[in-house]
Amino acid sequence: MYCVKCGVKLQEGTEKCPLCGTPVWNPDGLSAESTYSSRMPDKTFDRDPFAAFLTVLTVLAAVAVSAVCLVLYGRLEWGSIVLAALLLFFVIAVLPFWFRDPNPVIFLPIDTVALELFLLFLCLRTGGHWFMSFAFPCAGIMGIIGTATAALLKYLRKGRYIVIGGLQIILGAFCILLEFFQHITFDTAMFRWSLFATIALFVSGTFLICVGLFRPLREFVNRVFYI
C-alpha cells in the first residue's frame, strides 16, 4: 500500500497518508494496526516544593521579626508592618501553590481584599490620609479589572487576543484615572505621564484586537511565535 502523492509505503489499512493526508484506497477494508495505545496520561498534581520552602521561610521571618521587636522594644513597633507585609506576601505569592488547580477568579478577589486591608493598616499606622482617596479606589479597580480578565480568559474558549487587547486599553484608561487620584490626594500635576502610557497601551491593545478579529493574521502570529 503506497501513497500516490508522496510515494512512501504505508501500513496496511491506513486510511490516509500521515504526511500529506491523501486518502488511501483500501479495497479489502483492512484496518491498520496501531503502533501506540489509546491511553492518554493522567493529569497529576505537581505541587511545587518551593511553596513549602516559602511558607517555612515566611513563618521563620515572622518569628524572627517579632522576637527582635519584643526584645528591643517590649512590643511590636515597626514589626507589625513587617508582619502585615509578610501576611500579604503569603496570601498573594504562596497560598495559591498549595492548591491543585488555583483558580485566579477566586484568588484575585482574595488578593485584592488582602491588599486593601494591608494598605488600610499602613495608612492608619502611619497616620496618612491617602487610603480612601487613592489606595482604596486604585487597588479596587485593579482587582476588578484583573478578576474580570482572569474570568474571561479562563471561561471563554476563544477570543484571547481580544480579551488581552481590551485589557490593555482599559489599563490605559486606568492610568489616567490613577494620575487623577494621585492629583486629588497628593496635589501633583495632572497628565504628566499617564497620557504616554495610555497611548502606548491603546496602540498595542488595538493591534491585539485586530489580530483577534482577523483569522489569517491570528494564525500567522500563532505560527510565527509558536503559540
Next chain:
Amino acid sequence: MKKIRWFRLDTAALIFPAIKGNNWNNLFRVSATLKEEVDPSVLQTAVINLMPRFPSFYVKLRKGLFWNYLQNIDSPPAVREDYAYPLVFMGSAEMRTCCLRVLYYKNRIAAEFFHSVSDGTGGSIYLRTLVGEYLRLRHGITIEYNDSVLDPGDKPKVYELEDSFSKNAGKIAGRELGRKAYRLSGIREKGDFKHLITAVTDSGILHAKAREHGGTVTAFLAGVMLQTIIEIQSEEVPEGKEKPVRITIPVNMRRLFGSRTLRNFVLTLNLGVDPRTGPYTLDELIGNITNQLALKATKQNMAAEIASNVGLQKNLFIRAVPIDIKHIFMKMGYSSYGEQLGCINISNLGVVECPDPLKDYIDRIEFIIGPQQTYPNNCSVSTFNGKTFINMIRNTGGSDLERRFLTKLVELGIPLSVESNDIGGSESQCTASSAE
C-alpha cells in the same frame, strides 16, 4: 565499590533542571520491538534486577541549596503501559520519584529518560541490558555480555559513573556563537500531544546513497534537511532577509576521548549555511556539513567547548549563587542562545549492536528525542539489523516538514515505509485533526 547514595549532575545535565517548565522538559526514549508480546510481570522483574547494575539510572532529581543532584531511589519504578504518544511530559512530582520510565505496549519495551540522567548512548545500553535480562528470564537464553549489553550480576564500574566532561575539559575555553538561526514554526497542539512519524528504510541503500553524495548518513540526512528548511524559509521570508539555516547535530564524545561513561557525554554542533550567500545544491550542502563536522568535531575543539561549560560550573561566584537565582539566569541564557542557533536536531544513534541470541528476538531498536522548548520539530535516527528508523516528532499541527523531507528522500531513490501514532487511539486522532 561502596554503595552510592547520590550523584552530582554532570556538566551537560546541569542545564536540564533549570530549563524545564510546566509543560516541557528534555526527555528522550529508546525502545526495542520484540518479535513476541511483552509480559509485564517479567519485565518488572528485569527492571528490579538491573537496579544494582545501573545506580546512576535509578535516581530521582533533588534540589539542593546551590545545585540539583540525583539521589538513588530505594524501590524501582513500576513498569506501565505505553501512552498514545511518546515522551509524555514528566512533571516535577514524577522526577522526585524517578527520572526513568519503563513502558510496554504489545511487542515494544521502551525506556524514557530525563536527559540529566544519561544520553542516547547510555540509554541504549540500559535498554539492551534490560531486554537481555527480560529475555533471559523469559526464555532462559545465555547472553555473551559485552559493552553493549552489560552483565547485571557485575558491579558498576567507576568509569561508567564518571563525569567525563570535567575529566576531559581543555585548558583553553572556546565557543563560537553565530547569528540566530531561522525558526521553524507551527500552531502548538493543545495539551502535551506529540505526533510521531517513523520512516523505515534499508540501511544499506541509505548508506550507499549517502556515499554517492559524498557524506556519511548523518551528513546526508542533515544535507537533505537543510535543503528542506531552506525551501520552507524561502516561501515565508522575502529574499535577502533570510536567516542562517543550521542543523543541531549531537556528537558522541566517547570515541573522541575514549570514555565509557553511562552518563551524559555528548556535545552539540550547529552546522549549516546562510541562504543569503546564494543557492546551494544538495551535494554542496552535504559537503558543507561533512567539512564543518570534520573541522569542528575534533578532540581539541571539543575539549575547548567542554572547558567553557566546565569553567562556568566551577566558577566560585556562580557556585555561591542560590539555585533558584542560578536557574533564572540559566533559563535566560538558554532561551537567548541555547536553542537559537539551530533549526532542528538530527540525532543519530548510529548502528545499535546486539549479541546474537538477542538479535533473534528483536525486530527494531528506535530512538526518539522530544521537541525542543522553542521549536516544534526534532528528528532522531537509529539503525538496527539492516534497517534505519527515522523518527520525526512534533508538537504542532501540520506535517509540512516531514512531508517535504521524506518525499525528498523518496525522490532520491530511498524507499521508505511510513508509520504514525495518529492512526492509533481515537483521542490522538481527534487531537491531530482538530489542530489541522
